[in-house]
Structure formats: C-alpha cells, structure tokens
Amino acid sequence: MSPVPLFVAIPLGAAFLIPMLGIWWKKSGEVLAALSTVILAVMAILSIGSTAVTHHMGGWAPPVGIALVSDGLTVLLLIAVNVVAFLCILFSLKYMTAYSGLPKYYSLFMLMVAGMNGVVVSGDLFNLYVFLEIASIASYALVAFGTEADELEAGFKYLVLGSVASVMILFAIGTVYAVTGTLNMADAAREISLRFSGAGAMNPALLLAAAMFLMGFSLKAALVPFHAWLPDAHPSAPAPISAMLSGVVIKSLGVYAICRVFFHVFGFDPNVTSSVILANSMIWLAVLSIIIGGLVAVGQWDYKRLLAYSSIGQVGYVILGLGVGARVLATGGPRSLAALAILGGLFHLLNHAAFKSLLFLSSGAIQHATGTRDMKQMGGLRDKMPITSATTNLAALSISGVPPFSGFWSKLIILIAVVKAEHYVVAGIAIVMAFVTLVYYVKVQREIIFGSVRGAVEKAKEVPAAMYVPLIILAIVCVGFGLLYPVFGYRILEPARDALLNGAEYVKLVLG
C-alpha cells in the first residue's frame, strides 16, 4: 500500500486523540503533536524522488471512486507543509505556554495540517473542497485563539471572507460537475480537453466556473484585490500560527489549488480561446499583489503587519511565475520558456515557505522577549538576542533577493522568464518592487536589529533553545536552497514543474 493516505490519517488521528487524552494527561497535545509532525516531516522528505502514485480509496478505481494522487507537485507541497508544521510545533512547545487550553490548540493545529495535506493529495474536486474547509475552519479558530478583541475581529473578518471564497469554490465545483458529469479532476480534465479543444472555445458555464475558482482561490491565497483579511488575520494569530498561515496555508489552499485546477483541470491549451484570458488574469492579479503588497508594507510600523503585507507581495511573485508560464503555454510559445517560468514560481513558493515562516517565528521570539511588535519601540536587538537577530537578518536578506541567498535565485529565474516572454512592463514592475522589498527589510534591520539598544529591548534576553532551534534550522534551509540548489533542489522542483507542464501525464496517471 502506498503511504499517501497516511499524510491525512496521521494528523487526523492525532487531532482526535489529543482532546480525548487531554482530559487525563495535560501534556498530550505537546507529545502527540510533536510525534506526529516528526513522522509526517520524515515521510515527506523520504517521498522526494518517489514515483507518482494514485491511491484508490476503498478500492474503487477512478472516476467512480475517490483517488488520492501523489505526483511531483504534491511532493513539493507536502515537504513545505510538513516540515514547516514540525518546526512550528517545536516553536510552540515553549511559546504557547502562556496560553490556556493547549490541547485544543494542538488539536486544531493537527486538524489544519490534516486539511492541508488532504488538499494537496486529493485527486477529486469535492474532496479538495472538503479538506480546504477543514483547514480553513481550523485556521479561523486558531486566528481567534487568544480571544482578545483584535483577534476576534480579525478572526471574524477572515471567517466571513474565507466562507465567501468557499461558497464560490463550491459553486464552481457544481458547475464543473454540471458540464462534465464528473468530479474526478483527471476525468474532468479529459472531458474538457476532448470537448473544447476541438471546438476552439470553452462553454460559457465552464468559463463562469473558472472565474469563480480564480476568485475563490485568490481569496484563500490573499491576492490583491482579495487580500483584505490577511493583514489583520496573520498578525493577530499566535506566532507559530502566523508562520503556518503565511508560510504554507495560503500556498496549499490558494496557490496549489490554482495550479491544480487551472493547469490540470482546465488546462492552458493554445486551441482554446479563453485560456489566454485565464493566464492574463493570473498575471494581473500577480502584478497588483506585487505592487500593493510591497508599497503598503513600507509604511508599516507593526512588525507582524509588515511581514503580512510582504507575504501578499511575495505570493504575487509566485503567481507571476506561474501566470507567465501559463500564458506562454496558452499562446503556444516555447515549452522550455514556460518550464522556466513555472520553475521560478515553484522555487519562490518553496523559498517563501522557508523564509516567511522563519520571519514570523522570529517575530514571535522578539515579541516573547520584548513584549511588543511596534518597531518604534525596538532597536539594537543584535546585542541582546544574537541568535534571533542573526536568523532574522538572514531571512530578510533572503526574501529581499540579495545574492547568494535563495530568494535571489528564484526572483532571478522569474524575471528572466518574464523578460524572455517579452512582458517588459511587468518585468520592470517586478524589478522595481524587488528593490522596494529590499527597502522595507532594510527598515526592519535598521529599526530592530542594528542601532543602539533602546525601548523595550533593554530588558530582553535571548529566547530558550526550544525556540531558537527552529529558527536556526529554517535559516540553514534558506542558505541551503540558495547555495546547494544543484545538489538537491532539482530533485524536488523539477518533478513538480514537469507535473504542471504535462497535464496529459496527470490524466494518464490517475485514470491509468
């Protein structure tokens, strides 16, 4: 039996076992969550380079039964989700002791991980929706976990907008079912390409579904103009949850779902007229996110809000890479160029998962030590908290694209692809906004890390080892992706890129 269902079954089992054991055993949350996330992270890393497999739930072959699919793209996301989840749990062990109701926290955390893994492995549209809802509901509750006024308001906002997104996605799924008569993604893809590739134009109902999907998943991925919930929700959550939300949730629920649905189910076929429109709207969303996320981040003085806006901009880069790749495919351009753009987008996705979760965890460490998130009250953290400052610095350099760190290479690949695809204006915007990213991270460095010790920092002490070890591991990952890409990066990224490029392979994999 393939290990794919375990990625859902283990965290789900932990999520239900924790509150039950928590009645008698106060530490059940910590122990079980740490144990199951370790297992998941090891399993995810071991699945690098494995061949693509399909698991038929209940032994029913698709399109009748529900299939769980693991291909290159799935493995990429599984690694990001499970490794970041493990490090966030490690960080939570010490950080969350200030909160009450810890078994509930760990239970919700594991439910969120189960939902994300489920979204990633699901080969069925409705199953994807159900897991998306599981992950979303857990994250709504986790954002409001502190039940302070701000947290509740942010959680409510997130809940309302997230539910609107879910309604849109369900509507789109219903429409796809009405048109194609199937919910299996591979079967729907085959049906769509058979019926509309020859006809040259897509059914208007299917176009409506595509628009609804794009809107719903963009809300989950917080692309501008659907971003309003993110700058409130991400800073209000406890730091490990912020790291999960910014690091992996918006990617697995938003970006991954966009990839899967648009590249595989709808497909960017040069023979179908509407596919260029879809690709163009992806590029538009990306450019808007890059501009607005970047510019608003510069003006922020709340450290976590700055990071949240920066997430919007950086996810914009990911979508830009994917969108340009999609446009090249849709206009029948060279496949090698599409491959380059998609590779850049996916590489940036992986990098962003590493450095943004590192930044959010370090913001938690700083808040733990100084008791504030206001950058005006900080300064000279380098002297008081050397390890946290060093790792924050590294992540800031990496995200703002300073060579030779990982962020530089992924942005470079995206930019080369955009220029080669002859979108000069978009390339210009992306370059300028890359410098703006540098500007606000220089601001972070100047206000928080360097300078003289002042304000709330005076009494700060370095955080305990349980909190800085995850920071160090993530910092090593940031450097490693930058320097060692030729050694192992291609084993994760290239299968994912090939999976996105060849929609027909996916259909063959699932339907046999």
Added chain:
Amino acid sequence: MTVYFLCAVLLTMGLYCLVAKKNIVKKVIGLVIMDYAVNLYLIIVGYKKGGVAPVIERGMNSSMLERFVDPLPQALVLTSIVIGLGVLALMVAMCIRIYERHGTFDMSQISKLRG
C-alpha cells in the same frame, strides 16, 4: 433556466446582505443565505424531470434505475450542509464573544483593524 437565474438572485441577495449590513449577526445570516443558494444550485444540477428518490428497494428492476435522480449532488449537498453547520457554529460563537468584548453587534463601532 429560470431556476438557475433565481438561484443566482438568491446568491446575490446573500452577498448584498453580507456587504451592506453593519450588524454582524445580519452578516452571518447573509452568509448562510449564500451557502444555501449554492446548495440549492447543486440540487438543481442533479434534478431530473419525473425522477424518483435514488433508493433501491426490494423487488426493483433495472428499469427503475433510469428514473432515479442523480444521487451524487445530494451527497455533496449533505456534506456541504454539515460543513456549513460547523462554520455557522464557529461564527455564532465568535459573534457572542465579540458582543462580550464590545457590548455591540455593530461592525462600524467594533472595527479597529483596517486591512
């Protein structure tokens, strides 16, 4: 075609309620209306004129199978109702907590955070 149109009207009504009303309980009601509009849409997708409930009983022959309505959307709607119930419970709990903190359901008096 008219039923699909009415479904869209219901969805839009829910969206209007969600956007225009300031009271957070009314926002929740708007969201529930949207949710049920989509459930209704899914049921309509599976509808067949003169169809019967897809339940196999003793002594049924295969000619009856032709008359069954599509059971899949009904299963989807059941799942979606369960999910909607979970979201609704969470939303109501949050509304009550917000009321405890602020003493009001009016969003314009609550909002401190600006996206």
Added chain:
Amino acid sequence: MKGLSLIVKTISDFVVAFIIIFGAYIVLYGHLTPGGGFAGGVIIASAFILLMLAHGREVAFSKLGERAAHILDSAGALAFLLIGWAGVVGGYFFMNVFGRGEQFRLLSSGMILPANIAIAFKVASSLFLVFSALAIFRRRSFRSMIEGELR
C-alpha cells in the same frame, strides 16, 4: 423554578426516549433507507437539547456529562478512522473488507453500518457540546450586559 413550565417538562420527559429510539433507528438502517449517521446523530442530539431547554443545563449534563460527551466526540471520530484503517487489510484505505451479508438485512453492506454508528456518536455528542457551549456564552454575556447597564 428552573427551566420551562411543568407541562413542557412532563411532555419532553415523555418524548425524549422516543426521539432517541427514532434516532437510533435512523442510524442503524442508514444503509438501507434514507438517513444515516449524520441525520440520526442530529436527532439523538436534539433529544438532549430538548432536555436542556426544558430542564436547564444541570439535568441535561446529568444524563450526558460534558466530559463523557467530549470523550464520545473524539472516540466516534477515532472509530471512524479505525474503520478506514481496517480497509488496509484489503490493500486500500476504507476498503470494505467486512462481510457484505444478505441484501436488505440489518447486518449487510459491510463497514457502512459501523461507520454510521461511529458518525452518529460523533455528531450527537459534538452537536450537544456546541449547543451547550453557546448556551453558556449566552448566560455569561447576558450577565455582563446587565452589569454594563448598572455601571
């Protein structure tokens, strides 16, 4: 007097048992007739909710304790997951490896019956918990509202 009037209390005491039996019927015959774990679980939960409405929280919790409800909640979900695991024997998750039985009999269609029972436990206890949690909220917020007005 706690709870609602004597008439409501007497009638609801009388009806609760029937509601639970009906819920159990819906659960057990879920694989043969319309219904199943969720629908039956909701009906069973409604019996306890009726008790809570008629008599107040204490009586309802004496029938189904909060702690017991929490345990049943998790146990139902875990049992469902274990039924899924049982399918691994046949090589696939959720494979129907139990005996199928004779059509239209109670003990038929393999794992669907135990799965329905597990779901019913989960749904009944978690709905009951959701309702009781919201009921606590209401009382507390009501008090804080009154105190706010007195101040």
